[in-house]
Amino acid sequence: MPTKLLLDPWSPDYEAPIQTDGPEIAAAGEIDPSVETAAWKAIQPAANVAARRICFVDGVRRIEARVLAQDDDGKLIHGVFSSAGAGCVVSDRGHASYERIDVHRYLILGAGRQKAERIAAGNQAIEFEGIASPGDTQDDLINCLQNLMRTSEATVAESFFGAGTCVFADGPLNYFSAATAPLVGVIKRIYLPYLDAAHFALVAQLEPGERTPLFSIRDNKYDRYSWFQRLATPRLMEHRLAGIVRLEVRAALGLQQACELAHFAAVRLPDFASTPVRDPRAPQNLVPVGALEEQLRHRLGDAMTIRRAIEKKIHEGVTV
C-alpha cells in the first residue's frame, strides 16, 4: 500500500555519529611477518623506482534530506535522499588532473520499499535512484549509502587499471573484486596493530621513505600483504605513530609484485603527503586525495538548492 513520504525537518548534518570508515574487521586473521624477509628491520628502497602513472581514488557522500513515512500498521519507514561521488586524480609525469568524477543520487528506503524519484533543482533534473536498504534503521541506511559509495569507488578505480599504473584506493580493499590489479589500499588510521608488540616497535622508528617488511594477513576471505610506512616526520609533541600509514595489496598479486608496489609506495607516497596547514588530517590525507574530496563535494552540487528542491517535491506529494 503506497504511503506518503514526509520530511524529517532536522538538518542532515545532525547525523548519528556512527563510525562507518572502520573499524577494521576485528578478527585480524593470521599474521605472518616473515613473508618478505626473516630479518625484521626497516627497508629503505632505492629512490630510483620505475615511474608509474599514479591514480588516487576516493569518494564522498552526503545526506541531502531525511524522510519518514508510516505504513498502515503505523510502522516507521526511514529514508534518505543522498548523493555519492567517486573520482580519481591521476598524477603522471609531473602533471596532476581530475580524470573521472562520477556522481550518483540515491533515495534509500528501509522496510523493503524502493522508489526512484526525479527532482527538478535549478535548471537540472536530478534522478534519485531507488535503493531498498537491507536494514531498516537510520544507521542501516547510512551504511547502505557507504557501501554504494565504496562500490562506486571500486568501479572508478577499476577503470584505471593497466600496465605501468599504480592505483591508490582509500581504505581497505574489501570492495574490489579484481585480485591481481596493481591496487594499493591506503589505511590512514591505525585501529589494529596487526603485529605483536616486538614487531610493532619498528613502526615508530621508521623514517620517511622507509617501510616495514611485508607481512601477510590471512583470513581466508581477503588474504593480503600489508606494510607500514612513514609519510612525514612527526613534530616533537606528536606521537611517533603520527605520520604512519598502513598499506595493503591483495595476496593474489604474488609476493614479488607486492614487494614492487611496496617499494614504489615507500618512495613516492611521501611526496604526496599533506601538511597541517593544508589539511587537518595531515599527513595521511594525501594532497591529491584532499583536493579530490573537495572537488567531489563541489560536484555534488549546492546542498541548499538540492534540499529546497526535495522539500518542494515532497510538499507536492511523494508516495512510496
Add this chain to the structure above:
Amino acid sequence: MNEIGKVLGTADAQPLDYWFAVPGDKLVQLDDVVAVQRCLPEGGGKVAIYGVVDTVIARHEGAKLESDVFLAHEGVLPLNHAIKAHVMVTRVEPEIFVPPLPGDAVCKAEGAQREQALFFDSMKKRFVLGLSRDREVVYGNFEFLDGSRGAHINISGVSGVATKTTYASFLLYGIFNSTGLLGAEKANTHALIFNVKGEDLLFLDKPNTIVKPEVADLYAKLGLPVQPFESVGLYAPVRREQDKMIPDTGTRSEGVLAYCWTIEDFCKERYLRFLFADADDETSHLSAVIDRVENHLTREDVSKCEDFDDLKDLIESQLPQWAGNAAAGTQMSFLRRLEASAARVGHLIRGKVEDPARHRIDWKKKQVTVVDIHSLHDRAKRFVIGVMLKRMFEDKEKSGTAQPLIFVVLDELNKYAPREGWSPIKDVILDMAERGRSLGVILIGAQQTASQIERRVVANSSFRVVGRLDTAEAQQGEYGFLPASTRLRSSILKPGTMIVSQPEIPIPLLVQFPFPAWATRPSEAAVKVTAGSGITDPFARFK
C-alpha cells in the same frame, strides 16, 4: 559567431559590466570588442549587449595556498587554470538595460557588430583615429571635431615617448586624405602647425625613405595613401643680424620661407601686447599702459624707424606723454620689459622689408602651414604664436562662417595656457577653446601634463588623447576619463600607441597609428644635412 567564452555565474553580471569565463583554447586580450545576446522572457526578443574587455584575470582554480602552484607543478595537486575577463558595456541595443545571464555565450564582435559596439555605425562623418590591437580601424566622430557637436583634441603624454606631435600630424593626415570626409571644403581646409621642438615638422612634404613596405598594409587598412603631405608651406624665423632674409633653420633651407613682421604691421595690428606675454607679467596697471601705447602707435608715423631698436627708442621718448597718469614705477616696468623683448624678438620686427608679403605667414596659401619657432627664445615664441593666432582668429571672425575649418596644432600648451596666471596668449587660446567651435577653428593641443593646463582648454576638447604618461601624473583628476586599468597601462604605452576618449563611446579606446609616411627628420627625407648644424635628432630615441 566566434564564441570566446560564457558569462560566468560566480560574480554579479550587471547591465553595464559583467565577467565572462574564457575556455583554455580561446585567446582574449584587453581591448577585445565583444557582444552578448540576451534573450528576454516571453517572446520579448533579444537585447544585444556590446562591450570592451578591460581586465583579464588568470588564476589557479581550487588553489588555497600560495605554495599550491609548486605542488601543481610537481604533479601532486590537481589544479585548473581559470581565465576570466571583465567587460565594460559600451552599448545596449535596443536600450533595455538587463544584465546578461550566466551561461550566455560571449562572442567576439566583428564586422557590423563591432561597428555597432563602438558606435561607428551611427557616425555620419568619421575620421580615422588609428588601428586597434587586432588591426581594425578605430574611428572618431567628425561631428565632434568639426564644430557641429564639439571640437578640439587635447593630447597628453611624456615628452619623448608619447609621440604627441606625430600623432597630431597623423590625425591631420587622416582628415585631409580620407576620401569624402571634407567634401567640397577639402581644398580650403587648412592647418597651422607650430613646430616647437627640433625640426621634425619641417619635412612633412617629403616622403619617408625608411618606411617599411608592410606599413603600406596598415595605411591601406585605414583607407589612406602612403605619401607625404601634399600642400605644405614652411616658415622659419628670419636669421638674426642679417639684412638678407634667410630662414634660421639647421637641417633644411630649401623651400623654407623666412618670416618677419614690418614695424608698420606691428603698430597697426597692435602686436605690442604679445611682447608682454609672460604669464607672470600681468598687472592691470601694466596692461593699461600697453593699451595706451598701442593706441598711440596705430596713429604714429613709424616710417622713420629702420629697426625695432628705433621703434623702442621712439616709444621710450614718448612714454611720459602716452602713459598718461601711470605711476613712474609702472612706466619703468613697461620699459624694462620692452627692453628685454627687443633683445629677444627685435629681429622679427623689421623696418625696411623688401616684398613684405613674401615674409608674412600666409596660412591660406597651402593646406598645411608649418611655422617653426623652435629656435626662438621663449618670449619670441609667445610673440609669434600670439600674433598668428590673433590674426587667424580675427580673420575667421570676419568671415563669419565656420567652414572651411582651420586646424591649429600647438605643442607645449602648458607654456601658453598654464593653469595659473594670465597672459594675452592664454586669452587667445582660451577664446579658441571656447568659441573656436563656432568659428571653425579647431585646436589640436598637446602638453606633457594636462594637470598644468587651464581647465577650460581641456574641458572644451571633445577628444582627449593620452600617450605614455608619468605614473604620478596619471593619477591626476584630469585623467578621470581613464578607468583604473587604463591608467596603469598609460604608463607603459609604447611610442605609436595612444588612448583616445571621445564623447559617444563611454570608454577610452587604445589605438595604434602607423609609422609616418612623411619624413620626420632629415635622414628619413634623404635631405643633405648641413654640416655642423648642431641639430639633435628628436626622434632618435624612438628607434
